[in-house]
Amino acid sequence: MAFDSSLLHTFIAVHQAGGFTRAAEQLHLTQSAVSHQIRRLEEIVGRPLLHRTTRRLSLTADGEDFLRLAQRILKAQDALTQHFRSSPIEGTVRFGLPEGFLSDSLPRLLRQFSRTCPNVRLEVSVGLTQDLPAMLRERELDLAVLVSPAGTVQGQLLRRVPMVWAAADDFVWSGTLPLAYSPPPCVSRHIAIDSLNTAGIAWHGAFSSPSLQDMRSVVLSGLAVTAFTRDNLRAGMTALGVKDGLPVLPELDFTLVLSDTEQEEPSPAVSELGRLVSAFARTP
Numbered sequence: 001m002a003f004d005s006s007l008l009h010t011f012i013a014v015h016q017a018g019g020f021t022r023a024a025e026q027l028h029l030t031q032s033a034v035s036h037q038i039r040r041l042e043e044i045v046g047r048p049l050l051h052r053t054t055r056r057l058s059l060t061a062d063g064e065d066f067l068r069l070a071q072r073i074l075k076a077q078d079a080l081t082q083h084f085r086s087s088p089i090e091g092t093v094r095f096g097l098p099e100g101f102l103s104d105s106l107p108r109l110l111r112q113f114s115r116t117c118p119n120v121r122l123e124v125s126v127g128l129t130q131d132l133p134a135m136l137r138e139r140e141l142d143l144a145v146l147v148s149p150a151g152t153v154q155g156q157l158l159r160r161v162p163m164v165w166a167a168a169d170d171f172v173w174s175g176t177l178p179l180a181y182s183p184p185p186c187v188s189r190h191i192a193i194d195s196l197n198t199a200g201i202a203w204h205g206a207f208s209s210p211s212l213q214d215m216r217s218v219v220l221s222g223l224a225v226t227a228f229t230r231d232n233l234r235a236g237m238t239a240l241g242v243k244d245g246l247p248v249l250p251e252l253d254f255t256l257v258l259s260d261t262e263q264e265e266p267s268p269a270v271s272e273l274g275r276l277v278s279a280f281a282r283t284p
Contacts, residue, residue, distance in 0.1 A: 001044060001045075003041075003044065003070075003073070005073075005074065005077060006037070007037050007040060007041045007044075008041075008070040008073060008074055009027070009074065010023065010027060010029075010034055010037040010038065010041075011037075011038065011041055011049065011066070011067070011070060012067065012070060012071065012074070013026055013027055013034075014034065014038060014050070014057070015059060015063075015067055018056075018057060019057050020034045020035055020038075020057075038050065045062070045066065047060070047062045048060050048062070048063070049062055049063035049066050050063055088119075089117045089119060089120055089268045089269050089272065090119045090120060090269070091120055091121070091267060091269045092120065092121045092122075092123065092269075093120055093121070093122050093123070093142050093143075093267075093269045093270055093273050094123045094125070094140065094141045094142045094143075095122065095123070095124050095125070095141065095142065095143055095144065095273060095277075096124070096125040096126070096130060096132045096135055096136075096141045096143075096144035096145070097124075097125075097126055097132075097144060097145040097277075098126070098127070098128060098130070098132070098145060098147050098254075099126050099127055099128045099211070099212045100128075100212045100232060101145055101147075101254055101281075102277075102280055102281070105280050106126075108280070109276055109277065109280045110122065110124070112276055113272065113273055113276055116272060116276075117269055117272055117273075120269045122273070125141065125144075127210060128182045128186050128188075128210055128211070128212055129182050129183050129184065129185065129186050129210045131185045132144040132145075132146055133146055134185075136257060136258075136259045136260075137259075137260075139259050139260070139261060141259060142258070142259050142261075142262050142267075142270050143256060143257065143258045143259065143262060143266075143270055143273065143274055143277075144256075144257055145158065145254050145255065145256055145257075145277065146253075146254070146255050146257050147187045147188075147252055147253070147254060148187060148252065148253050148255065149187075149191065149250045149251070149252065149253070150250060150251040150252065150253050151253065152253070153253060153255045153257065154255075154257075155255040155256055155257035155258070156255065156256040156257075156274075156278060157253055157254075157255050158254045158255060158256055158277070158278060158281035158282075159253070159254040159281055160251050160252070160253050160254075161229040161230060161231055161251060161252050161254070162229065162230050162249070162251050162252075163188070163191065163227055163228065163229055163230070163249035163250060163251065163252055164227070164228070164229070164230045164233065164239035164240070164241070164249065165225050165226075165227055165239065165240040165241065165244075165246045165249065166219050166225060166226050166227070166228060166232070166233055166237050166238075166239060166240075167219060167222075167225040167237065167238055167239075167240050168219060168220055168221065168222040168236060168237060168238070169236055169237065169238050170222060171222050171225065171238070171240075172222075173225075173244070173245075175202075176202040176203055176204045177196065177201060177202065177203040177204070177225065177246075178203070178204060178206035178207075178223060178224040178225065179192060179193075179196070179203045179204065179205055179206060179207075179224055179225060179226065180206055180207035180208070180209075180215055180218045180219065180223070180224035180225065180226040181193070181205065181207075181208060181215075181226060181227075182208065182209060182210050182211075182215070183208060183210055186210075187252070188226075188227050188228050188229075188252075191227060191249065191250065192226070192227035192249075195227075195247045195248075195249060196246075196247070198247065199246075199247040201245070201246070201247070206218075206223055206224035207223060207224050212228075212232070215228065215232075216232065216234055216237075219237055220234070220236050220237065225240065227249055229252055254281070256274060256277055256278065256281075258270065258274070
């Protein structure tokens with residue numbers, strides 16, 4: 001049993017208008033055309049859907065059930081149309097973000113953007129050591145998520161996360177502190193080294209890699225400690241602090257920043273990607 005959506009629209013219009021005449025006016029049809037469509041619908045269903053009298057029109061019990069299901073069907077059809085409607089947005093968007101920022105959510109974000117804006121070419125740069133501020137200044141990126149000490153970068157604040165000294169649960173510190181870090185211009189590297197030097201704590205570079213996963217692995221091995229945000233701690237790690245002889249670390253901001261060319265009036269593609277980044281950043 002298949003139902004033409006035009007018949008469903010007519011049935012709903014008749015119910016909402018309270019009669020055939022007003023429904024015909026709303027649908028820009030003749031009254032006889034509306035009556036014919038309702039009769040056709042009842043023939044398909046095989047049951048009366050409306051009580052008709054000279055003074056009023058009401059739904060039968062089957063009509064009430066049919067109304068509820070018809071509204072659900074049309075709503076689902078509208079959702080399908082919106083989901084697969086071709087987007088008029090075109091162009092190229094260049095997006096940069098630090099490794100690990102959206103973690104497992106990044107593929108879903110990129111998939112959602114590609115579905116929403118199928119005619120836009122998206123170019124993504126991810127990494128701990130990417131100089132994203134410089135890439136924005138040089139207009140190599142249209143928008144980026146920048147990492148900085150709290151309150152130092154203007155833009156749309158997405159997250160503010162505390163930094164910690166991460167070490168293996170069984171880490172033993174004797175002599176100079178073995179430190180793992182990423183190559184410049186990694187923000188966490190600069191903060192860690194500056195904090196240790198300011199506190200007068202002797203340290204030595206024990207491990208260097210541009211990969212966040214490598215940082216986690218070396219910490220879990222017990223070879224070195226590193227400084228990163230608390231959300232990067234994993235099972236087998238612990239956060240060291242003042243009680244362990246290490247200085248307090250600042251909070252880090254993750255801020256969405258547009259390039260100079262996009263700040264005053266972002267392109268539709270950049271605006272849509274920015275909206276999605278903001279939405280996904282708020283999702284746990």
